[in-house]
Amino acid sequence: xxxxxTFSIPKPGLIGLLDILAVAVVIYQLLQIVRGTRAAHVLTGxxxxxxxxxxxxxLHLEALxxxxxxxxxxxxxxxxxxxxxxxxxxxxxxxxxxLLGGFQRPESTDEILLALxxxxxxxxxxxIVLERDIxxxxxxxxxxxxxxxxxxxxxxxxxxxxxxxxDGAVIIQxxxxxxxxxxxxxxxxxxxxxxxxxRHRAGIGITEETDCLSLIVSEETGAISMACFGNLERDVTIxxxxxxxxxxxxxxxxxxxxxxxxxxxxxAAEAAMRARE
Numbered sequence: 663x664x665x666x667x668t669f670s671i672p673k674p675g676l677i678g679l680l681d682i683l684a685v686a687v688v689i690y691q692l693l694q695i696v697r698g699t700r701a702a703h704v705l706t707g708x709x710x711x712x713x714x715x716x717x718x719x720x721l722h723l724e725a726l727x728x729x730x731x732x733x734x735x736x737x738x739x740x741x742x743x744x745x746x747x748x749x750x751x752x753x754x755x756x757x758x759x760x761l762l763g764g765f766q767r768p769e770s771t772d773e774i775l776l777a778l779x780x781x782x783x784x785x786x787x788x789x790i791v792l793e794r795d796i797x798x799x800x801x802x803x804x805x806x807x808x809x810x811x812x813x814x815x816x817x818x819x820x821x822x823x824x825x826x827x828x829d830g831a832v833i834i835q836x837x838x839x840x841x842x843x844x845x846x847x848x849x850x851x852x853x854x855x856x857x858x859x860x861r862h863r864a865g866i867g868i869t870e871e872t873d874c875l876s877l878i879v880s881e882e883t884g885a886i887s888m889a890c891f892g893n894l895e896r897d898v899t900i901x902x903x904x905x906x907x908x909x910x911x912x913x914x915x916x917x918x919x920x921x922x923x924x925x926x927x928x929x930a931a932e933a934a935m936r937a938r939e
Contacts, residue, residue, distance in 0.1 A: 704744050770812035770837050771907055777817035778877060778886055779900050787881030788821040789831040789861050791846070794911060796872040798840075802833050805844030812839055821879075831864065831876075847871060851892065858894075865889045875910045877903065 711730065718727040774790065781788050791798065806827060810816060812834060820827045820842045830843035849858075849866040858866070865876035866889045876889040887896045888906055895906070 708741075771904065773812045773814045774817070774834070774877070774907075775900050775904055776814040778879060778903060780814070780818060781821060781879045782884045782886050782900075785881060785884040786818075786821050786823065786879060787828075787861055788817075788877075788879040789846075789865055790817070790877040791831050791833045791844075791865075791868055792875045792877070792907070792910075793833065793835045793840075794873045794875065796874070798833050798835070798868075798872060798874060801831075801844050801846055801868065802835075802841040805830055805833070805841040807841050808839050810839045812837055831868075849892070854894065862887060862889075862894065866892060866894055869893075875907065 715727065715730045717723075718730065774792075778788070778790075780786075791801075816839065817832065819825065820832055822828060827842040831846050832842045833840050833844050846864040847867040847870075848860065848863040849870060851866070851870070854863065854866060859880075861881075862878055865878040865887070868874060869876055869889045870892040873891070878887040878889065879885075880887070885897045886900070886903060887894055888898055888903060889895070890906075890910060895902075898906070
């Protein structure tokens with residue numbers, strides 16, 4: 663008598679479920695990294711080549727299978743070259759947070775806010791980068807070293823039109839202006855590269871590779887924008903900049919000295935509670 667064939671699906675245990683969950687998280691993070699970038703099209707092409715190889719195996723197309731197989735030894739090098747910026751950005755984000763302690767914000771935040779308010783009013787273009795945990799030494803070395811105390815007058819002098827240092831970015835480490843006229847990488851995100859000027863693209867680009875906070879003043883409109891982790895927040899107020907700095911560096915927010923604040927009526931109670939804290 664012919665034996666009856668039965669097919670059963672094995673029930674995964676706890677380790678198997680954790681393994682599946684880990685693979686799903688890795689795939690999801692990979693898609694998040696390449697989403698909205700040119701690397702997404704490259705990844706689509708790699709998936710297409712892999713699909714063609716599987717079809718060649720199933721249909722016994724030996725010539726096509728041999729051709730694709732001959733390219734396999736070079737695939738690892740090709741992936742590293744094509745995805746070098748994404749790999750660098752991912753590794754930097756993995757080591758972004760410290761296990762012990764928090765991040766230090768600039769002590770002279772008030773001076774930065776006063777300078778931003780003045781440059782916004784006078785429509786003076788500016789790009790200020792606040793270092794958090796990932797070091798910006800490579801970009802500091804591309805500019806002019808200052809190692810000066812943060813002050814409103816110094817920032818206004820640096821970005822004044824006609825001065826030798828007004829082009830490029832100012833990089834601030836803790837409570838010191840480390841360098842001016844620094845060159846920053848431009849954003850490679852096609853969604854923003856065609857819509858923004860060079861200053862905004864540079865402000866976004868540096869945050870795609872590090873965990874810094876970029877403060878940008880438009881020379882055309884005087885509008886203030888902020889960028890962090892590759893995202894841009896446009897047309898913000900000085901109050902919002904102050905709040906975002908404290909959020910970004912993980913410390914409690916306080917009222918900045920010398921900066922006029924307007925609190926909406928609906929938020930008056932919340933502001934009073936924060937003041938008491």
